[in-house]
Amino acid sequence: MAHPSQRRIVIAAAVLAATVLALAVAWGRAGGRAEAAGGEGWVGTWSAAQAPAGGGIAGKGFTNQTVRMTVRTSVGGDELRVRLSNTFGTQALTIGRATVALPVANDTPQIQPTTLRELTFDGRQQVTVPKGGQVLSDPLPMAVGPLQELTVSVFLPVATGPVTFQFNAREPAYIGAGDQAAKAEYTVADSRNYWFFLSGVDVRTRHAAGAVAVIGDSLVAGNGSTLGLHRRWTDYLAARLRDEPGEADPGILNQGLAGNALTHDGSEIGFPELGVNGLARFLRDGPGQTGVHTVVVALGVNDIQIYDDSPERIIFGLRQLAAQARQLGLRVLVCTVAPFQGFSSWTPGKENTRLAVNAYIRDSDLFDEVLDLDAVLRDPDGTGKLKPAFDSGDHIHPNDAGNEAIADAVALEWLLDS
Incomplete structure (x- = not known):
C-alpha cells in the first residue's frame, strides 16, 4: 500500500496535469466566442496533423540544413503567426532561423524576395523547442489572402x-545545405512530400469566424x-466557403493522417508515421487548434480494414470523441465510413462491420450532424464499392471529383458557430 505522502504526491500531480491540459485547450481556443460573433481575433488558417518518424x-x-515548405491558407488576415512542433521528438529541437514569404509558384522553392519576413520567438531569431513541445512565433504584420x-x-x-x-503533404518540402532560410534562390539537395516540424499557421482577421478542425485518415489527408x-x-x-456571399468564413484545418485509426497507433503495425490513435x-488536433468551435471526425475505415475491429469497439471510439467535444463546448460532426470493396483488405465480414457502424452513426443523436461519406461516394449498384467516377484507382480513396463531391455535400451552416 502506498504511503499517505506518496498518495498526496500522485493526487497533486494529477490535478496539475488536468490544469495544464485545460489551459492548453483554452489557449488553442482563445478568442473563439468573440470570433464567432464576427469580431477581430486569431483563427487557424492552415494546419497539419503531426506524427512520429519512422525510418529514412x-x-x-x-543537421545544418534548411527545410523549405509551402502551405495554403483557408482564410486571410492582416497578421500571421507560425507554429513549430517537436511533439514526437526524442530531444530538444533548435530552430536557428525561420522565415515566411510568398512563393514564386506552388511547384518551386524559389520565393518573391520582397515578401520575405523573419519570424521571431519572444523577439529572438533562434528558439529551442523542448522534447514533446511546440512554439508559436510572434505576430508578424503580413497581410495574406484566403487560398x-x-x-x-x-x-x-x-x-x-x-x-x-x-508524411502526406501532397506537395514537396525542399531540403538544402546550410542556412538558406532567407535566400530567394534556394539550392535544393533533396525533397520529400512531407511537412517537417511545421504544424500550423494562424491569422488575425477583422472578420474572424473561428475554425473547423477535420480529424481524419487518408481520405482527409488526400490520398x-x-x-x-x-x-x-x-x-x-x-x-466553396470563400465563394459564398458573406464577410466571415471559418478557417478549415486539415488534421488528416493516412492510416490513422480511432483506437490503434501506427506503431502497432510497425509504421509510427501513421500517428497515434x-x-x-x-485534444491536440481538435480543440488545441486556434479558434476551433467545430470538429469533424472522419475515422473508422482503418479500424475496420487494417485491424478488423468489431463495430462495438469503433462505436465506442466515436462516442468518446463526441463526448469529449461536447464537454468542451464544441459542435461535433461525424462522417460515415466510406465504401472500400475491391481494396486488397476488403472482406464480407468487414463490410458487415462498416454497415453496422454507419447504421449507428445515422441513427445516433450524439452528433450534431452527420456527413454521409458512404452516401456520397458509394456506387448505387448495391455493392459496397466506390462510384467509378469517384475512384482514384485503388477502390478506397476518392479522386479529385470524389473529393469535390464530399465538399459539396457539406451544409455550410454546419460550420458556423452558433
Whole structure:
C-alpha cells in the first residue's frame, strides 16, 4: 500500500496535469466566442496533423540544413503567426532561423524576395523547442489572402534527431545545405512530400469566424488527389466557403493522417508515421487548434480494414470523441465510413462491420450532424464499392471529383458557430 505522502504526491500531480491540459485547450481556443460573433481575433488558417518518424530521412533528422515548405491558407488576415512542433521528438529541437514569404509558384522553392519576413520567438531569431513541445512565433504584420500560398523555411543548425512530421503533404518540402532560410534562390539537395516540424499557421482577421478542425485518415489527408494542386476535400470546402456571399468564413484545418485509426497507433503495425490513435490526438488536433468551435471526425475505415475491429469497439471510439467535444463546448460532426470493396483488405465480414457502424452513426443523436461519406461516394449498384467516377484507382480513396463531391455535400451552416 502506498504511503499517505506518496498518495498526496500522485493526487497533486494529477490535478496539475488536468490544469495544464485545460489551459492548453483554452489557449488553442482563445478568442473563439468573440470570433464567432464576427469580431477581430486569431483563427487557424492552415494546419497539419503531426506524427512520429519512422525510418529514412525522418528517422535520421537534419543537421545544418534548411527545410523549405509551402502551405495554403483557408482564410486571410492582416497578421500571421507560425507554429513549430517537436511533439514526437526524442530531444530538444533548435530552430536557428525561420522565415515566411510568398512563393514564386506552388511547384518551386524559389520565393518573391520582397515578401520575405523573419519570424521571431519572444523577439529572438533562434528558439529551442523542448522534447514533446511546440512554439508559436510572434505576430508578424503580413497581410495574406484566403487560398494564398505561403512558403515557410526553417534552418536547423544542430542535429535534430528523429523529426515530428506529416508524411502526406501532397506537395514537396525542399531540403538544402546550410542556412538558406532567407535566400530567394534556394539550392535544393533533396525533397520529400512531407511537412517537417511545421504544424500550423494562424491569422488575425477583422472578420474572424473561428475554425473547423477535420480529424481524419487518408481520405482527409488526400490520398488519391492530384499532387500539388490542393484537391483534398477540405481544400474544395475552403474554396466553396470563400465563394459564398458573406464577410466571415471559418478557417478549415486539415488534421488528416493516412492510416490513422480511432483506437490503434501506427506503431502497432510497425509504421509510427501513421500517428497515434484518434483518442490520443483529439485534444491536440481538435480543440488545441486556434479558434476551433467545430470538429469533424472522419475515422473508422482503418479500424475496420487494417485491424478488423468489431463495430462495438469503433462505436465506442466515436462516442468518446463526441463526448469529449461536447464537454468542451464544441459542435461535433461525424462522417460515415466510406465504401472500400475491391481494396486488397476488403472482406464480407468487414463490410458487415462498416454497415453496422454507419447504421449507428445515422441513427445516433450524439452528433450534431452527420456527413454521409458512404452516401456520397458509394456506387448505387448495391455493392459496397466506390462510384467509378469517384475512384482514384485503388477502390478506397476518392479522386479529385470524389473529393469535390464530399465538399459539396457539406451544409455550410454546419460550420458556423452558433
